[in-house]
Amino acid sequence: MMRPIFALLTLAFVAACGANDPPFRPSGNVGVSVGPNGVSPNVGVGATNGIFNVGLSL
DSSP, X not given: OHHHHHHHHHHHHHHHHTTTOOOOEEEEEEEEEXXXXXXXXXXXXXXXXXXXXXXXXX
16 A cells, blocks of 8 residues: 555656756857868757756767
8 A cells, every 4th residue: 555655756756856957958069170181070069957968079
């Protein structure tokens, strides 16, 4: 009897923890580098919510 109640309370607590987090904002940049090996493009994309940053640079 206690197991389903505990599971529901745990699920409600975990769901409520993320309810007030700020949304992820996308970011991106494009650039060109000129060096002794010639011209090379730079591209980056990412997302942040103020706490976590996720990105990919090519």
